Amino acid sequence: MKIIGIGKNYVSDKTEIKELKTGTQTIFTKPESTLVTGNKNIVYPKVTKQLAYEVELVIKIGKKGKDIEFEDAASYISEIAVGIDYTAKDVLSASRETKGPWALAKGFDGASPISNFKPVSNFQDLNNINFDLVINGEKKQVGNTSFMIYNFNEIISFVSSFMTLEPGDLIFTGTPASGTGLNVKGDHLQASIEGELLLDFKIV
Incomplete structure (x- = not known):
């Protein structure tokens, strides 16, 4: 199973999309060992003092x-x-100072907590899905897929031109353009899709 991410994929102003859609998407991969499921708490990793969060919709490949x-x-x-x-x-x-890869910064254990999945049939319009992130009771990020530079179809088509997509592969599709920040021990994170709370855990 592959975990694929796309970077810098949201705008705050839809008029920016056309200019930013150059055809080149920022793609990276993460190991399966980054996954955390079942709303388990995450231990603050020893490898960093700056744990940056980005809420994202995650699509699962079915075939x-x-x-x-x-x-x-x-x-x-x-x-x-x-x-x-x-x-x-x-x-x-x-890593960037030496033009190195993103692998260690994105690939540590616990770097990819995800909620339970909802069938894609539950969503009438993939280009109009609302999601958000609340930390310690305060809403930090709000997103809608209509603000994506590259939508789900474009991501899947682009990635599959380089690598075969297989059932169970996961794609993190980008974070809203504003609201990202750092977590500290004790933070309580809650993420929702269309108002339904799906992801709920603490940093310990």
Whole structure:
């Protein structure tokens, strides 16, 4: 099972989308060992002092596909969840200084908590899904998929031109353009899709 992420994929103003849609998507991968499910609490990782959160919708691939056409891409989505794409920001900054990879900054244990999945049939319009993140009772991030630079279909089509997508593969589809920040021990995170609380855990 692959975990794929897309970076810098949301705007705060929809008029920016056309200019930013260059055809080149920022793609990275994360190991399966980053996953945390069942709303388990996350131990603050020893490898960082800057644990940066980004709430994202996560799509699950339901069937095998390679070189998937844009028009067919949505049929490859079986389920949708909400998750947090964690980054060890200080580790990433150090890596960038030497033009190094993102692997360690994105790939530490606990870096990908996700909720239970909802069937894709529950969503009438994949380009109009609301989601949000609340930390310690305060709403920090609010997103809607209509603000994506590259929508689900475009992501699936692009990624599958490089690698075969297989059932169970997960794609983190990007975080809202504002509201990201750092977590500390004791933080309580709650993420919802269309007002339904699905992800609920603490940093311990």
